[in-house]
Amino acid sequence: MGKTPLLQVQAAGIQFGGLKAVSGFSMEIHQGELVGLIGPNGAGKTTSFNLLTGVYVPTEGEILLEGKRLNGLPPYKVTRLGISRTFQNIRLFNELSVLDNVKVAYHSLAKHSIISSILRLPSHFSGEKEMEEKSLEFLKIFQLDKFKDEKAKNLPYGQQRRLEIARALAAGPKLLLLDEPAAGMNPQETHDLMELIAFIRKQFNLTILLIEHDMNLVMGICERIYVLDHGQLIAKGTPEEIRNHPKVIEAYLGEEVTIDHA
Numbered sequence: 718m719g720k721t722p723l724l725q726v727q728a729a730g731i732q733f734g735g736l737k738a739v740s741g742f743s744m745e746i747h748q749g750e751l752v753g754l755i756g757p758n759g760a761g762k763t764t765s766f767n768l769l770t771g772v773y774v775p776t777e778g779e780i781l782l783e784g785k786r787l788n789g790l791p792p793y794k795v796t797r798l799g800i801s802r803t804f805q806n807i808r809l810f811n812e813l814s815v816l817d818n819v820k821v822a823y824h825s826l827a828k829h830s831i832i833s834s835i836l837r838l839p840s841h842f843s844g845e846k847e848m849e850e851k852s853l854e855f856l857k858i859f860q861l862d863k864f865k866d867e868k869a870k871n872l873p874y875g876q877q878r879r880l881e882i883a884r885a886l887a888a889g890p891k892l893l894l895l896d897e898p899a900a901g902m903n904p905q906e907t908h909d910l911m912e913l914i915a916f917i918r919k920q921f922n923l924t925i926l927l928i929e930h931d932m933n934l935v936m937g938i939c940e941r942i943y944v945l946d947h948g949q950l951i952a953k954g955t956p957e958e959i960r961n962h963p964k965v966i967e968a969y970l971g972e973e974v975t976i977d978h979a
């Protein structure tokens with residue numbers, strides 16, 4: 718672990734009218750970690766992702782990436798600094814091809830200027846070609862290359878989720894945020910996805926923070942877990958510590974979750 722955490726969230730929060738959706742939330746993630754963020758419905762998990770990615774500006778606290786303050790930066794700048802995400806409800810460009818959905822990630826980061834694109838200068842074509850090749854590489858990793866010309870909306874649900882991760886990865890993040898990546902997947906798809914997450918983490922030297930409702934899955938792959946309830950951090954620790962934490966057990970009472978104690 719490096720000395721400066723990759724991500725530091727220091728007593729951050731946001732208030733909507735009278736509602737403190739997230740408050741006093743602190744978290745540190747080091748380079749290379751795979752960390753889980755869990756909590757009952759409405760606990761503030763997605764809101765936290767929105768704070769980390771510039772969708773919401775915190776009304777309290779600080780968010781730092783490699784020591785650099787992110788508060789108030791728009792989402793595209795946060796992406797350029799190194800945070801990419803997927804969404805709880807898949808957000809693909811449905812009418813675009815699978816390949817173009819990944820290429821979009823490169824366009825948002827592209828070094829060659831819009832002028833060179835409009836004037837169709839040589840730099841435009843070399844840029845396009847490189848983007849296409851790189852995008853195809855990502856599709857291969859996610860076994861989506863055979864669908865490259867298919868419209869995104871025609872992919873089965875599980876593959877749409879994979880495509881969204883491929884696109885987030887194409888932006889070259891240091892920190893990848895996955896919002897319920899296994900939602901709606903069957904057990905086999907979920908198992909395959911978990912293997913894939915472990916693979917991309919290693920391959921790209923990634924740091925990953927994931928929200929997931931499937932408790933066994935979170936416990937199975939995350940090294941550390943943060944637990945939110947009613948917008949507050951109620952626990953953090955290893956899966957073992959979280960499994961036995963009285964506040965976590967209490968927060969989940971009445972929720973339909975099963976935690977294997979195997």
Ligand SMILES: Nc1ncnc2c1ncn2[C@@H]1O[C@H](COP(=O)(O)OP(=O)(O)OP(=O)(O)O)[C@@H](O)[C@H]1O
Pocket residue numbers: 733736738756757758759760761762763764765805
């Ligand atoms: N833009 C907003 N305006 C007002 N309230 C909001 C807004 N965004 C989120 N909230 C509220 O903040 C609280 C936390 O919501 P959030 O979606 O972050 O929870 P969550 O933990 O992701 O829940 P789930 O597991 O159901 O997705 C909820 O009470 C929600 O209604």
